[in-house]
Amino acid sequence: MSSKRPASPVKKKVASGAQASGPSSALKGYFSNHLKVSKLSFKEQTDRPVATLLTCSVIGIALVLPTLLMILLSNIHAANFDWDGSAQITLFLEQKVTSKEAVELTRKLENRVDVSRIEFLDKDKALDDFKTQFQLESVVDFLDQNPLPHALLVTPSSTLKGVPAIEQLMQQLEALPEVESGLLDALWIQRLKSITSFLERVVVLIALMLALAVLLILGNTIRLAIENRKEEIAVLKLVGGTRPFVCRPFLYMGMLYGLGGSLIAVILTHIVLAILYAPIEALALSYQSNFNLKGLGFDSTLLLIVFGTALGWLGAWLAVRRHLDEIEPT
C-alpha cells in the first residue's frame, strides 16, 4: 500500500526540521494562523448563539452602568462650564459714597479686561424695590435714613475660569477705597463641584468593581472552554505547540466576548438615553436652561468598544495563565 518514497529525504539533524522555509513565509504562516484561529473562535461562538449571547449580555450590562455614569458626569461638567460664567460679584460701597461717585466708579471698572458687565444699583431704588417686594412700607417709612448702601453687580469676564480666579478678582475690587465689602455668589458652584468630584470617585469605584466582575465572568467562561478542550490542548503541546500558540484561541475567544459585550453595552446605553431624554428635557426647561443632553459620542463609543475588547482579552489571559499550565500531556 505505501511503499512510496517520501517527497524529499528526511532531515538527519535534530537542529533542523520543520522550519525549512524563510522568514517571510514564517510570517505568513503566523498571520494565517491568527486569521484562522480568530475565524474558528468566531464560528465556535456563533455555533452556540444562546450561550454566547448570554455571556455577552452579562458583560454588556456590567459595562452599561459605568458608561451611563460617565455620560452623566460629562454632562454635569458641560453644564458647569456654562454656570461658571454666571457667577456674580456684588460689591457694597461705603455709606459715604454718593451716587455720582458710584457711577464714576462703575465707568472706571467697566474698562477692566476681567470684567464683562457691571450694573449700578442705586440705594434709593434698592430701598423702593425692597419696600414693594416685601410689602414692608411701614417698617421702611419708620427709618429716618436709608440703611442700604449703593451696590455694584459685577459679572466677571468669561476669560476668568473657575472660582479661584473670580475670587481673586473680588479681592482686588474689595481693596478699592469706595468698596466696603464684596459677596461672591459662587458657593453653590463650589458645592456642585464637590458633588461632582465625589461622583467621579463613585464612578471610578463602580467601574473598577464591574470591570472586576467582567474579568471573573470571562475567566470562568474561558476556564470551562479550556476544560472542554483538554485533549486538544494536550495534543497541541505534544506536537510542539508553543504556549502562545495554545493560548491564542482562548485569547481570541475572550476578545470576541468582550467585543460582543461592549456592542451590547453601546446599544443598551442608547436605549437608556432615549428613554431618559424626554424627562431630562422637561427638567431642563423648568429651569429655563437650554441644557442639551450629550449622548454617547463617536469617541466614547470607540473607547467603550476598545476597552471592552481589551477587558475580554485580559480576562481570558488571566484564565489561560492559571489553567493552561495545569494541562500537560500524559
Add this chain to the structure above:
Amino acid sequence: MLQFSTVDKRYPDGHEALKQVSFSLERGEMAFLTGHSGAGKSTLLKLIMLMERATRGQVIVGGQNLSAIHRRQIPYFRRHVGVVFQNHRLLFDRSVYDNVALPLEVAGSNPREIGKRVRAALDKVGLLSKEKLTPIQLSGGEQQRIGIARAVVNKPPLLLADEPTGNLDPALSQEIMKLFADFNRVGVTVLIASHDLELISQMPYRVIELNQGRIVDPGYSD
C-alpha cells in the same frame, strides 16, 4: 541519535519506573522496546518526549542533552520527534486533513506548504482520499494510520510509537508495522514500544527488553 546513560526515573509517589537504564540507538536504526505492562516502556518514551524528566542520568537525543532543555524550549524540541500513540489521540472535532496538519500549523508553516506536506503524508499512509472525513468515520486501522501521518508530516528524524498496534487485529498490525519499516528505510530512526512478541519476532529488527524498569536485554548493539 538516541542515548540513555544510567537513567533513573522515580515518580513523586515513590514508584521507580526506570533503574540504571543505558542503551543507545544509531541514526537510521529501528528497534522495538518490549516488556510486560508496567516494565517502564511508556516512561522511557515519555523521557524522550520530555513529557517526564529523568531523576538521574542523561538522555541525549540528536546530540542534545535533554536536561539542558528549558521548559519553554520543549515545544521546539518536540517538533523534531514524531509520536504515535496506542489510542492515536486524534481530534474528533476536525477533519483528517486538519489533524495531520497540526504539527505544521504549530510550527507556523505557510498554508501552501502545509497543503503539500499533508497530502504527501496522507498519500504515504494510503489515505489521501479520506482527507475531508472526520476521524470518527474511519476504521481503527485507518485512524492509526492518520496518527502515523500526523507523526511524520513534518519529517522528524526520530519517530516514536507507544503500542501502535495495541487495539488492532494481527493483519492490520502487520500493515502498520510495515509502514514504520518504510519510514525507517528512508532514514528515520524508529523506536516502537510493543508487547506483541509474536509480531515483533517476524521482523528483522533489534529488540530491547525491559523488565521492572531495568534493561534485561539490550538487543544486539551495546
